[in-house]
Amino acid sequence: MTAVRGAPAGDGGDARPAARLRAPAHRVSRRAIAHWAIEYLLVFGPAFGLALGVAAWAGSAGWTGAPGAVAAHAGWLPVAVGAAGVLAVGVAPVWRYRVHRWEVSADVVYTRTGWFDREWLLVPVGRIQTVDAGQGWLERLLGLATVEINTASHTGSSELTGLPVGVATRLAEDLARRAHDLRDDAT
Amino acid sequence: MTVRADGRPPGEREPGAAPPPARQRLHPLTFVVGATRELLALLGAGAAGLLVGGLSTAFYFTLVGLAFGLVFHVTTWATFTYSVGEERVELRRALIGRTVTSIPRDRVRGVDVSATLGHRLLGLAVVRIDAGADGGEGELNAVSRREADRLRRVLLARAPVDAAAAPPARAVLARMRRRWFLYAPLSGAYLFTPFALAGSVLGFLYNLGDDLGLVTRDRVARLGHDVAGLPSAAVVAAAVALLLAMPIGSVIVFTLFNWDFTVTERDGSLVAERGLVTRRSVALERRRVRGVELTDNPFERAARVARVGALVTGLGDAAHRGRLLPAAPRAYAAAVAAAVVGPVPGPLVPHPPAARVRRIVRAAAPPLAVGAVAAAVGQGRVAVLCAVLTVLAVPLGLDRYRQLGHAADAHRFTLRSGSLLRRQVVVDRGAVVGWRVRQSLLQRRVGLATLDAAVGAGEGGYAGLDMAAPDAVAFAAGITPAWVEPFLEPVPRAAGRGG
Incomplete structure (x- = not known):
């Protein structure tokens, strides 16, 4: 645990030791993992499709200047959205269940x-x-x-x-x- | 007095109860104010129409509108009654359908009395009754000033008040000094109010002209050419004049709004009165005032000036109605705060150094990110601008850190944060309805946490930003031990004090 500077002042007089909240007693249902995973999938699935579409459109638009510089890297957009999606669907629900x-x-x-x-x-x-x-x-x-x-x-x-x-x-x-x-x- | 909260429909009483209270009408002169205002507006429009198009249809329409307005005001007055019963205030409007607004008296949280110039000339005042989310709102537009005072006393008193009795003693908690009106330019809001006023007047004139067919493309174009053709010296002179006029204008507007700003206390409520032309008075029930808020910006800080507001349970439009002092020297503001909720706890405990890094990063990161993107795509100017903003963000972040602080005593606690708008709230311990401790991944790595005190008044929650994580929990535990201590991890004494 991190070091504590002195005692927390002004908490009614008596100094207290460093305080931490313990974890609450009950976990939620295991089915909540499936619930969150499906929820994230419903968000990131369409988002990934959208990103693919945007990347294809930006790549073929043939802009010049600053928009062109951005469009040249548009291929990364579906990759980034896809990676975030995999993280959200695969990792986040289990992590949330533990928290x-x-x-x-x-x-x-x-x-x-x-x-x-x-x-x-x-x-x-x-x-x-x-x-x-x-x-x-x-x-x-x-x-x-x-x-x-x-x-x-x-x-x-x-x-x-x-x-x-x-x-x-x-x-x-x-x-x-x-x-x-x-x-x-x-x- | 017993308060019965049954679901009885208004107007229906149990047998043997007190006779229904007398229904009262608004003051008969009421319609004069509304009608006069419309008369002036319509006369203006009518006169303009007359000048432009002679006795056109527009002019007759104006006359018809005027007649309708008068009839409307008279019928509104004739069909509206109100009564103050033992449990409820009832406002009845019976024109075609019948609507009854019924406000339970034990829910009344504030009574505003305001009077525009017209009302004041006729000795009238508008009474607005605020009963929070579950009580509703009602407006009496308008009654005599004496009746307004009586209503305020009766509605905010816990015990029945004898109308004939002498008005109870009042204690003055705060009063604006004339000198303090000069603080107006320090607060940005008043600095720009003249522009807003000028904008709305211009907009009104344009719309009026447009409606009357005075605005044509030719004229607009000619005006544009005229402005563009002005010598640059004239433009510079106008800009300088405008800059000079801004502070003066702000003092004038501030004075109009806050003339003779007085906060008094009488039979269990705080009454704030203000205004030169439109006189407004807001009454807040004392036991619903659960805290105060001291705010200032960097300019006001340099001049040692602060504003004071009350945190009131269930008060709509709290920013305006909870105002207890628009600008005053800090010491005086603190004294007013002390008179309302009690002495401000102090000295404030600063937050750990890790919070400083976080404040700076959070201030500088957005312009830095935008600047980096701009530089990557070759937008040199934007990148330079963002670089300048990033540099400026560092002192801002440092100041934000300097302003962080928290403290508590046996009865209340205080939290402070913000730089461009610094706010320090002082909240009664009993007003807390819950605690929320937030920790982002980054905060967790450096041992910080944000503590939100959920308060059933004001904005509903006040944050202690970036406190040391154990301090945040200890702070909550110190204020409401019974709620927090059962959930504390048992800490071995030696390990807990280590460091």
């Missing part, structure tokens, strides 16, 4: 998401305003669901993707009930 975790303690919803960039989100149940469980068409095919948790602030709102349907609906109901019971007036 995505969630946990609901007595009064806090704790999630970790992302792959390249990561996000840890802590939302106290008492500040939750609405909880939605929803399914897209792809999620329906795979038996997955997404739980959306909204607070008074957009920054404090989160999405739990890739949960099995049963878990998601139970979690949403449970959270909604507890949020109602615990609701305090911070808004």
Whole structure:
């Protein structure tokens, strides 16, 4: 871990040791890997086709000057898009699966998401305003669901993707009930 | 007072409840203001039409429009009533259909009172009731000034207010000094307002002329030739005059908007009043003010001037309505902030040196990348321009790093960032509704993290950019230990303090 300059000042008086968040307890469903892979494929497949088309068109346009200099290298465009696509479809879903975790303690919803960039989100149940469980068409095919948790602030709102349907609906109901019971007036 | 939040349709009451509150009408002089404004506009158009085309159809159309306008204003007035009940404010409009806007009183977050010149001459004011996302909005255009004051007191008070009682004591929290109007040119916005005004006036004249058939291709072309034919000395003189006029114009506009800017506190709300011609007053319920924001730009920083705004729960158009001071010496601004939320925690903890590298790279990378592409395809001029921008970006990045900071005390915390527009927010601890820690791959490599405090007020979230990763977590844990500590990794004491 990186070195810490002194104690974090002004945290209410007592100095704390260097703090790290531990990983949340639960993984999402393994089927989420397939879900993300198909999603990326649906984006990068057409993008690759488009890139091929653009490269062919730019190569035959016969421009001069600066556009011509760019067009001369247009052949690299489908290569770059294709490489990004392979990375996104082959690597990203597994990576995301390893990162995505969630946990609901007595009064806090704790999630970790992302792959390249990561996000840890802590939302106290008492500040939750609405909880939605929803399914897209792809999620329906795979038996997955997404739980959306909204607070008074957009920054404090989160999405739990890739949960099995049963878990998601139970979690949403449970959270909604507890949020109602615990609701305090911070808004 | 008991607040019942049942779903009873408005107007329907349970038997034995208090009699429905009296319905009131807007002030009878209301339509005069609207009608006069239209009268002036239409008279202008009509007169122009008369001059150009004699008693043409355009002129008769103008007269008909005027008559319709008058009828419209009178019927609007006659069909609109409002009532302030124990639980709801109801605005009824019954022209053909009947629409009732019902605003629950316990949702009312702010009451704006504004008066244009016309309203002020007639002793009227427009009252705007803001009840946040789930309460809606209502406008009373217009009532007498006394009624406006009464409504504001009644709607923002928690307990019923006796209308006849003497107005409660008010404490002045802030007041603009005349000298401070000279700070106007420091803020870019006011510097360009005269241009915007001139632009809209010119645009209006052009459209009006176009509608009346005064704009022809010939005339435009002739005007273009005239301008192009001006001697260059005249053009230079005009440019210089414009440059000189900009700061003066900004002071004038600033003064018009912010004349006698006063923030007072009375029975649980903050009231900010301002304006010379149009007098506007915004009332914010005190307990919904969850923090303040101090902003400045480099010029204002050099002059030690800052602006103050309030972070209010569920307030629409917060940038304008939450304003507590448009420009004031820093010490005074800090004192106002302290009066509103309490003393600003300090001194600020600077962020680790790795954050400096990141700020510089992020400032310089975009022009550098564009410059590299430009150089690769042989666009020499663009490449040079980008090189200059890249060099300029380095001090900008350095300053952005210098401005980063965070601090907390027992009741509130503060986060600061930005250079060209530096913002320091001071937020009440209780306003936090969640924490978000973000870490990009690059941040992870150098041990940095960005901490977003989700706040149910203002913009909803405020970021502590590039804090040391353990500091970011410790900062959140220090403010809301109960939420964060259960998820901390158990750190062996010796290893945790190593370094």
